Amino acid sequence: MTRITKQRQVVLEVLSTFDSHPTADMVYDKVREKLPRISLGTVYRNLEVLAEEGLIRKLSVGNDRKRFDHDLTDHDHIRCIVCHRIDDVDFSLSTSSENLIEKEGYKILGHTMVFWGKCPDCLKLEQKIK
Amino acid sequence: MTRITKQRQVVLEVLSTFDSHPTADMVYDKVREKLPRISLGTVYRNLEVLAEEGLIRKLSVGNDRKRFDHDLTDHDHIRCIVCHRIDDVDFSLSTSSENLIEKEGYKILGHTMVFWGKCPDCLKLEQKIK
DNA sequence: GTAATTGCAAAAATTTTGCCTCATA
DNA sequence: TATGAGGCAAAATTTTTGCAATTAC
Numbered sequence: 001m002t003r004i005t006k007q008r009q010v011v012l013e014v015l016s017t018f019d020s021h022p023t024a025d026m027v028y029d030k031v032r033e034k035l036p037r038i039s040l041g042t043v044y045r046n047l048e049v050l051a052e053e054g055l056i057r058k059l060s061v062g063n064d065r066k067r068f069d070h071d072l073t074d075h076d077h078i079r080c081i082v083c084h085r086i087d088d089v090d091f092s093l094s095t096s097s098e099n100l101i102e103k104e105g106y107k108i109l110g111h112t113m114v115f116w117g118k119c120p121d122c123l124k125l126e127q128k129i130k
Numbered sequence: 131m132t133r134i135t136k137q138r139q140v141v142l143e144v145l146s147t148f149d150s151h152p153t154a155d156m157v158y159d160k161v162r163e164k165l166p167r168i169s170l171g172t173v174y175r176n177l178e179v180l181a182e183e184g185l186i187r188k189l190s191v192g193n194d195r196k197r198f199d200h201d202l203t204d205h206d207h208i209r210c211i212v213c214h215r216i217d218d219v220d221f222s223l224s225t226s227s228e229n230l231i232e233k234e235g236y237k238i239l240g241h242t243m244v245f246w247g248k249c250p251d252c253l254k255l256e257q258k259i260k
Numbered sequence: 261g262t263a264a265t266t267g268c269a270a271a272a273a274t275t276t277t278g279c280c281t282c283a284t285a
Numbered sequence: 286t287a288t289g290a291g292g293c294a295a296a297a298t299t300t301t302t303g304c305a306a307t308t309a310c
């Protein structure tokens with residue numbers, strides 16, 4: 001049985017303070033403010049456990065590092081190709097759309113959609129430079 | 131200017147023989163059958179260059195390693211959560227759907243959609259075991 | 261000729277793991 | 286008190302990079 005440890009609590013707590021989608025070591029940095037002796041390995045282990053338990057989401061957003069999201073609602077993501085920030089997008093594929101590919105023989109359990117483009121800030125900056 | 135080297139040619143050629151979506155070292159293994167002295171670094175560099183030139187696609191499909199796809203047509207992917215194989219899916223979001231999130235202030239350039247579920251083979255195996 | 265590219269090896273970056281100790285249930 | 290979890294450090298994995306030699310243009 002999984003136990004409720006101080007470390008696990010703080011990892012979960014800290015993750016929910018992010019409005020961005022942090023990597024494991026971004027979480028680690030912030031957790032250490034409260035638990036200075038925690039190890040990076042523990043943060044990795046706990047993020048993994050919490051994701052398995054469905055308390056958080058593990059994201060794969062682009063070709064970089066793993067990211068974590070405390071927001072469990074049905075939403076997708078958008079990544080800025082310039083500054084790499086990741087924002088939430090309410091737009092979400094209806095479950096009925098998932099049925100469209102049932103024909104492949106797969107049993108579809110869900111999807112991950114990531115839009116990519118340029119974020120408002122980077123667009124503004126681009127205008128200034130021109 | 132980018133040059134056409136033997137190594138670059140073979141990497142591209144070999145990639146197109148895969149109907150799966152190989153990782154860099156899967157490509158490396160197969161390229162070495164033709165060019166035994168090629169290095170893994172060269173394969174990585176060429177996959178990167180080819181992706182930049184738009185001759186191949188770099189995929190981010192799940193929380194694992196980078197994968198590469200020679201198929202440039204507009205399609206998405208589906209990953210089996212059991213055996214991790216990745217197949218193509220014809221279903222694709224219309225460009226008009228991308229416009230739905232213009233309101234976020236982002237300039238949307240594209241999207242990546244990955245469905246996940248269980249592939250036909252793993253479903254069959256599951257049935258047998260039960 | 262010259263600048264891009266290669267092979268090699270070392271380094272960097274990210275994530276996982278072994279082991280012994282500690283603490284939760 | 287039994288066992289899951291933590292801390293630490295080492296290892297594993299994946300990817301990038303510096304450099305001298307080579308090669309395409």
